[in-house]
Amino acid sequence: MLPRPLLRSLLAAALYSAFVPPASAHFQEIIPSADVLPEGGAVNLDLVFTHPFEGGPVMDMKRPASVGVFAGGKSNDLTDRLVPASTDGATTWKLSYDLPEPGAAIFHVTPQPYWEPSEGKYIVHYAKVVVDSFASGEGWDEMVGLPVEIRPLTQPTAVWTGNIFSGVVTKAGKPVPFAKVEVEFINDKGIKAPNDAYITQVIKADANGTFNYAMPTAGWWGFAALLEADQPMKSPEGQDVPVEEGALIWVNAKPMGQ
Template structure:
C-alpha cells in the first residue's frame, strides 16, 4: 500500500496500469419498490472493459446489514458460470430478503484469489447498497470490516455530474495515501442469463482511473455519468500475507448514480 500524504484527494490516471479487478455484488436496481427476494450476482471481473472473468471461490462471508442487524446470506448462494467479453468464469448467484423499509448493506468477504501473473493473492472485501421506500437507516455507518470505504454521500442516490466522497478505513482507523482504483460498470451482468451486456463506453486511454486518499483517509471523485461506479482501495487492509505470499486486502464499494430528469 502506498502511503502518500496529500492535503486533498486528487483524481488522476496512471498510464502503465492494467485494467482493474473488481468484485461485484450486482443487482439490477438499488431502489426496491416491493418486498421480496432481490436477486444478486457475485462476480470477480473487469466490467469497464468487459474483459477477463476471474474464477470466484465460495466466499468466506456474505451477509446484509439492516437497521443495524446482521443477517447471514451464505445459504442463498449457488455456484453459476458467468461469461464476459473474453472468457467464462465461476461466479455465484443469491438473493437478498428485502421486506421492511430502510437500507440493506450487502457485504462480501471473499476467499483470497491467487493472481498468477503477479504472484500475489487478492481479497476484495466489498459493500453494495439497496434501499426500500427511500428511508435511510444504515448507509453512513461503518460495518466494522478489516478494511472498508465509508460513504459520505448516500450511495444509492448519487446525481450524475455531482461528486462522491468516501473515507478509507482499516481496523476502524483512517488510511492516508491509499490508492483507490475507480471503475465504471460499462458492461452489466444479465440476471436472466450467464453473460454480460455490451459495454456502453470505451476503456480510458490512460488506463485505470485512480484517486489517492488524503491524510484523514478521504477521497472525492466527480461522477460524470449515470450507472454503477466502483471504488477499490488497494492494499488498505491490515492483513498483508496469505499462504506465504503477498496479499492485497482491498476495500471495495459500489454506488449508483442517476441522471436528473
C-alpha cells in the same frame, strides 16, 4: 563498469518492463437488481470477479468465505443462500433476499483469496453495496465491520450523474491517510477509453483518508481502496507473498431528467 553481457541483460529487462502493458484492475462485483426498492420486496444480487470497464475476462470465483447483510443494526449471514452461476464460462454466484421493512440493507462479500500469478500476490476484496428499502434514506452510512472498509459520506442510493461521491478509507475501523483508490465503471455502454490510463481511474485519499470523485456517466461505479495486509500468505510454491486487501463499495449514478 558492469560487464557488457550483464549491461545488455539489464537494458533488455528495462526496455521489456517499459513496454509491458499494465495489469488490468481486478474488482469484486456485488451488484443488486436495484439499489432502491420504493415498495420494498425482493432484490437479486450478482457476485462476479472481473475487470468491469473492459467487460472481462471474468475470473473463476470459489465459493465466498461469507456473504451477509447488515440492516436494522443487525448482521445476518447469507452464505447458505448462494447459488452458483456462470458468466463467460467462469464460476460466479447469485443470491436473492427479501426486504420487507424500510431502511438501508448493506450487502457484503468476503471472497476466498485469489492467487494472481502475474502480480505474485493474493487478492481479497471485501466488497459491499447499499440497497435502500422503501427509499427510506436511513442507515446508508452504517459500517459493517470489515477488515478494510469504505465509510460513505455521500448517500450512495441517491446520486445523480455528475454528483461527487465521497468516502473514507478505513482499516480496522481507523482512517487510512493517502490511501490509493481505484475507480472503474461497469461499461455496459461500449464506451471506448482514449488509452489504457482511462480504464482504471486512480485517486488518492487525503490525510484523513477521505476521497472524492464525480461520476461522469450513469451506471454502476466501483471504488476500490487497495491496501496491503499485515500478514503475508503462502503462494502455491510455498513462498511468502503479499496480500492485497481491497475495500470496495459500489455506487449507482442516475441520469437526471430521464
